Amino acid sequence: MRVGFDTETVVVGGGIAGFFALDRLRTAGHQVHLIGCPRPGMDQTQWSQGILHSGWKYHRGDPRPFPDLAETWQKMFEGNAEPELPREAIRTSNLLVWGDVDAGPALGPKVVDPPNCLGEHQVHHLQETIIDPGVVLNHLRQKHQPCCHHGLVKVARMAGGFEILTGTERILTKHLVLAAGAGNEALGMMLGRPPGFMQRRPLRMYLIRGTLPELYGHAMRSKDVALTVHTIPGNHKECTWVIGGALAEDAPELHADEAEHRLRNALMAFLPGGLPTGCWWSSYRIDRAERATTDGQRPDDVCVEMVDGVHYVWPTKLVLAPRAANTLLGMLPQPSHQTGQTHRSVWESLPKLGAAQDPVQDAELKWRPLT
Numbered sequence: 001m002r003v004g005f006d007t008e009t010v011v012v013g014g015g016i017a018g019f020f021a022l023d024r025l026r027t028a029g030h031q032v033h034l035i036g037c038p039r040p041g042m043d044q045t046q047w048s049q050g051i052l053h054s055g056w057k058y059h060r061g062d063p064r065p066f067p068d069l070a071e072t073w074q075k076m077f078e079g080n081a082e083p084e085l086p087r088e089a090i091r092t093s094n095l096l097v098w099g100d101v102d103a104g105p106a107l108g109p110k111v112v113d114p115p116n117c118l119g120e121h122q123v124h125h126l127q128e129t130i131i132d133p134g135v136v137l138n139h140l141r142q143k144h145q146p147c148c149h150h151g152l153v154k155v156a157r158m159a160g161g162f163e164i165l166t167g168t169e170r171i172l173t174k175h176l177v178l179a180a181g182a183g184n185e186a187l188g189m190m191l192g193r194p195p196g197f198m199q200r201r202p203l204r205m206y207l208i209r210g211t212l213p214e215l216y217g218h219a220m221r222s223k224d225v226a227l228t229v230h231t232i233p234g235n236h237k238e239c240t241w242v243i244g245g246a247l248a249e250d251a252p253e254l255h256a257d258e259a260e261h262r263l264r265n266a267l268m269a270f271l272p273g274g275l276p277t278g279c280w281w282s283s284y285r286i287d288r289a290e291r292a293t294t295d296g297q298r299p300d301d302v303c304v305e306m307v308d309g310v311h312y313v314w315p316t317k318l319v320l321a322p323r324a325a326n327t328l329l330g331m332l333p334q335p336s337h338q339t340g341q342t343h344r345s346v347w348e349s350l351p352k353l354g355a356a357q358d359p360v361q362d363a364e365l366k367w368r369p370l371t
């Protein structure tokens, strides 16, 4: 019979929240293991646009505060803050802003040679960084490899701690951190939490694939971000634009024909210079998962809360993941180092967590001709 716990803390979820939590806790001396399982439609981090928001998008005309963590990330890429992150994760540090642009002090100078596809729009630089989140996830996974495991987990309470069930394994932990994005809802309910504590804000993101120029930036309509575009480089001069913004937020539940109509209208308005022939388009549905708010809008900040002894983490935005991890660290008791009686090689029996995949390679995506 097993005596004691297999670890002090288990983090469930292999997205940005889970990996930053793992890194912060291990660096602070906690005995912690992460168990995650990529699941279609639930991997926000891998599908995210990777913008390290400087606050510009959220402060124009929006009175709700939004913490600016872009500088913290910059330090991590420069090796001046923990965790040190690889610079190759940076896709660009120079976005374009076009459409209804107020040339205010927050925006950089006018772009003299904008890409042809932007037509006659006035275009400005915006100093903001876009990262490839998959590179960051893979870096942290490699750094903590012995503690990163693959598994779809179920959870239950036990005396003084929690029981994690994954595959045929049963793992006992003193502390439980749920950083499973949209999965937190089901996991919380397994532990007796009444529903309604989490909200999902749906998106229909659009993709265009072809011999496109690299494009990163925001197309503006009045004060709204109508489109946010980032580029995923591909093979043979091909690349994929991923398009979010109001286009993705306003009508997520569309039939493919209606979606194509919306996309074409947006392209006419914001990319009037046209696209090369031979482009294909696709789209996908994904929910943003956050702590529920009274008005259903985006929470102003991270949410890290302890309810009935369980720690729940929703970073709200990818850029806020370091802040969520720091908050979590402050809420957990000091590491005790007395719980880890790993006499059974339970951790060795679990499969290792694999590398994050490029979501655009998702075989489920249906591509249709665009130009």
Ligand SMILES: Cc1cc2nc3c(=O)[nH]c(=O)nc-3n(C[C@H](O)[C@H](O)[C@H](O)COP(=O)(O)OP(=O)(O)OC[C@H]3O[C@@H](n4cnc5c(N)ncnc54)[C@H](O)[C@@H]3O)c2cc1C
Residues within 6 Å of the ligand: 012, 013, 014, 015, 016, 017, 018, 035, 036, 037, 038, 039, 042, 043, 044, 045, 046, 047, 048, 049, 050, 051, 052, 053, 151, 152, 153, 154, 179, 180, 181, 182, 183, 184, 187, 203, 205, 244, 286, 287, 288, 313, 314, 315, 316, 317, 318, 319, 320
């Ligand atoms: C389309 C899109 C674009 C975005 N763009 C930006 C952006 O540009 N900038 C920004 O700052 N933020 C952005 N966000 C928000 C940001 O991506 C999220 O806030 C952040 O990635 C959430 O991370 P997470 O780790 O909490 O969740 P996730 O990334 O969803 O990770 C949770 C993981 O837990 C796993 N899991 C769930 N249940 C279980 C279980 N029972 N057992 C094991 N594993 C489980 C899931 O499969 C998943 O792998 C965007 C979000 C979306 C959807």
